[in-house]
Amino acid sequence: GENVEQHPSTLSVQEGDSAVIKCTYSDSASNYFPWYKQELGKGPQLIIDIRSNVGEKKDQRIAVTLNKTAKHFSLHITETQPEDSAVYFCAASKGTNAGKSTFGDGTTLTVKP
């Protein structure tokens, strides 16, 4: 089955700096890659996603890049703010797999004011 590895497990940055989180996946048939943000005691919420027919997608301060050949994708957050502090999860899925997603282990991002 699919295996998703996420790095780093913890990341601390100064407010205003950029943060990058990387994930690799094993199943070359995976074609949908969402990123979720989870705040303490709450459920994850989608912040951005990308499909395999696109190499990059941007939404204001957040961007995701996908390298299908290398089977990795990354989340980029620019101009970080304290409210960006949370746990971030990447996931991979394919349309033929009942919508099941395989999640990375998460990255705890801390933005210091």
Add this chain to the structure above:
Amino acid sequence: DGGITQSPKYLFRKEGQNVTLSCEQNLNHDAMYWYRQDPGQGLRLIYYSQIVNDFQKGDIAEGYSVSREKKESFPLTVTSAQKNPTAFYLCASRKGYTEAFFGQGTRLTVV
């Protein structure tokens, strides 16, 4: 407002008891999922259902059971056979090939 609701938010279980976690969605989503989250770990799939009256085991189904009698509801029972049930449980739903919408979670503690 459309959304997915889990209840209760906190649940305490005595050893040997079965407990049921509720998950309801009014998003008209076909697929629903139950995940378990342990500290420092990702989400692990317990059970999922793509359609009413049908469900499949996920990666860690032992000690859990589910039902899907209505499209809107997908309750999870944690049975006494689950040896380490203390965890944060997340329910999600999805329509087609899109993002998953998550509930706010239920924190289950064995006392």
